[in-house]
Amino acid sequence: MANTWTKIASTTVGSGGIGSVTFSSIPSTYTDLCIIGSARMSSVFNNVEFYMIINGDGSTLYSGTILQGFGTTVNSPRTSNTTYANNFNAPAATNGIGIFGNMTMYMPNYANTSTFKSYVVDSVSGIMTTTNNSLLLSAGLYRSTAAVNSLQMLPTGNWLQYTSFTLYGIKNIA
Amino acid sequence: MPAQSTYTPINTFTVTGSTSIITFASIPQTYTDLRMVGYIRSSASGQSTDLVDCYFNSVTTGGTYSTTMMQGNGSAASTQSWGNVNAGYRWALAPASTATANIFGSFTADIYNYSNTTTFKTMSTQSGADLNGSGVRVNTVMMSRSTSAISNIQVFFDTGALFVVGSRITLYGIAAA
Numbered sequence: 001m002a003n004t005w006t007k008i009a010s011t012t013v014g015s016g017g018i019g020s021v022t023f024s025s026i027p028s029t030y031t032d033l034c035i036i037g038s039a040r041m042s043s044v045f046n047n048v049e050f051y052m053i054i055n056g057d058g059s060t061l062y063s064g065t066i067l068q069g070f071g072t073t074v075n076s077p078r079t080s081n082t083t084y085a086n087n088f089n090a091p092a093a094t095n096g097i098g099i100f101g102n103m104t105m106y107m108p109n110y111a112n113t114s115t116f117k118s119y120v121v122d123s124v125s126g127i128m129t130t131t132n133n134s135l136l137l138s139a140g141l142y143r144s145t146a147a148v149n150s151l152q153m154l155p156t157g158n159w160l161q162y163t164s165f166t167l168y169g170i171k172n173i174a
Numbered sequence: 175m176p177a178q179s180t181y182t183p184i185n186t187f188t189v190t191g192s193t194s195i196i197t198f199a200s201i202p203q204t205y206t207d208l209r210m211v212g213y214i215r216s217s218a219s220g221q222s223t224d225l226v227d228c229y230f231n232s233v234t235t236g237g238t239y240s241t242t243m244m245q246g247n248g249s250a251a252s253t254q255s256w257g258n259v260n261a262g263y264r265w266a267l268a269p270a271s272t273a274t275a276n277i278f279g280s281f282t283a284d285i286y287n288y289s290n291t292t293t294f295k296t297m298s299t300q301s302g303a304d305l306n307g308s309g310v311r312v313n314t315v316m317m318s319r320s321t322s323a324i325s326n327i328q329v330f331f332d333t334g335a336l337f338v339v340g341s342r343i344t345l346y347g348i349a350a351a
Contacts, residue, residue, distance in 0.1 A: 004181045004346070031344070032211060063306035067246030067313070076246025080307045106300075108213035108280050108342070115276045115340060118213070120302045120311070137246070139302020139311040141277060172186045172211075172344040 004174065006030070010166040017042060017158035023167045024150045028111035030169030035105045035151065037165040042157035043092035047125045047134040051154040052085040052105070054117065054142050059083060066138040084154065087121045087138035093160065100163070101125035105140075110148040117142040180349040181209075189341040196329045196337065198345045203289040203323055205347030210283040210327070212301075212343040218270040218335035223303055223310060225332040226266035226281070230295060230318045232326055234260055238319040241265055245312045264332060265314040266301035268341075278341065279303030288324040295324055 008030075011021045026033070041048060047070070054062075060081040067076050079086055090101035107119035123136040142148075153165055182205070187196045201208070216224035237258035243265070244253045256263045268279035281301035288295060295318045302311040329343060 004183055063304050063309075065246060065248045065302060065304045065309040065311045067244065067251055067311045074251040076248055076251045076311075078248030078307075078309075106211075106280065106282060108211055109278070112340075115278055116274075118278055118280045118302070118304065120280045120282070120300050122300060137300065137302075137311050137313055139280070139304040139309060141304040141306055141309070143274075143276075143306060145276060170181075170211075172183045172346075174183055 004171045006169045008167045008169050011164065013159045013161055013163040015161050017160050019158055020152055020154045021159060021165050022150065022152040026149045026151065027169065028147050030111070031172040032106065032108045032170040033110045033148065034168045034170060035165055036168070037103045037153070038100045039090040039103065039163045040100045040160045041090055041092050041155040042160055044094050045092055046095060047089050048092050048156040049086045050088045050090055050156060052088065053152040053154065054148055055146055055150050056152070057144065061143040064138050064140045066136060069135040071133060085140050085142065087140045088123045089125050089134055089136050090123070091125050107148065113145050113147050115145060117144065117148055182347045184345045184347050186342065186344040189337040189339050193337050194330055194334060196343050198327045201325045201327065202347065203325070206287070206350040207348040208285040208288045208324070209346045209348060210343055211346065212266065212281045213278050214268040214341040214343065215278045215338035216268045216270040216331045216333065216335045217338055218331060218333040220272065221270045222272045222305060222308060223267050224270040224335060225264040226268060227264065227330055227332050228262040229328040230262065230320065230324050230326070231322055232328065233320060236260070239263065239316065241314055241316040243312060243314045245310055247310045248308065262297065262316045262318060265297065265299045265316045267303050267310050267312045269303045269305060270335070273305050277303065277305055285324065291321055291323050293321060294319045
């Protein structure tokens with residue numbers, strides 16, 4: 001049988017929380033990358049953003065187009081020339097114990113050195129109120145032709161215990 | 175879902191020349207579901223994005239396709255639908271000629287239970303192309319009102335434009351057991 005989805009690395013946050021989760025030394029041997037996360041942050045706000053930095057690059061090469069349903073409101077914000085990708089959200093400490101958001105980030109052709117890197121994100125945060133549940137769908141762009149070898153996930157505040165991220169590599173050949 | 179031994183690449187089409195239609199033919203009926211993953215750009219002139227269409231089983235008449243699209247363009251969210259049309263309309267989006275060079279769009283498209291011969295076929299997609307200051311995120315559901323098993327998928331741009339060299343679409347088969 002083919003082995004096209006391979007777990008590259010996985011992190012589950014311990015009891016003390018942690019300031020970031022980093023996948024480094026990502027092999028260039030796959031076709032696509034996917035991060036699947038279950039996340040919760042220490043922020044005092046509802047459904048807050050979290051961030052991703054690629055290749056440790058904090059320059060203004062990131063942008064995103066977001067389609068978001070937030071309670072009874074739908075909108076489409078945009079970010080341009082930011083120093084991080086902020087296409088994600090998750091519940092915060094104020095949203096009740098045990099509530100985690102789900103997210104997937106799919107990045108095709110991450111290892112090529114000719115074109116910019118684009119990705120799509122689905123991020124959901126259900127916090128059991130009628131106004132603050134959030135569904136965030138986004139398209140992200142990192143305007144660098146460098147192969148992606150590092151992905152850092154940064155919370156607002158800290159990642160809380162039991163937050164987990166798993167990075168998968170996907171091959172398009174068996 | 176990340177199932178290591180059940181997710182099998184059926185075929186990959188990487189564009190190296192002049193191509194306006196990417197075809198996956200003779201799709202085996204041995205999987206449970208299908209997934210297409212794309213990294214694409216359109217050559218359509220005078221526009222920053224182009225939409226993506228498809229045919230199942232080369233069906234191009236009869237008005238058996240329909241699509242509902244939800245999209246955000248960075249300033250507003252909206253929804254559109256097309257019914258009784260002759261192609262699987264507008265279920266993904268890609269940068270086109272006026273977009274900054276080197277930007278390609280991403281999509282995934284899932285077709286569940288594609289080989290059954292009893293029910294209509296539904297495809298759900300996620301797609302986007304951010305262009306740093308413009309761009310669109312799109313999610314769609316597309317239906318083909320045919321009970322035929324899907325053995326052939328043709329993917330093409332709404333404008334009929336060529337795929338830019340370096341565009342790539344992979345078709346995966348997913349087995350439930």
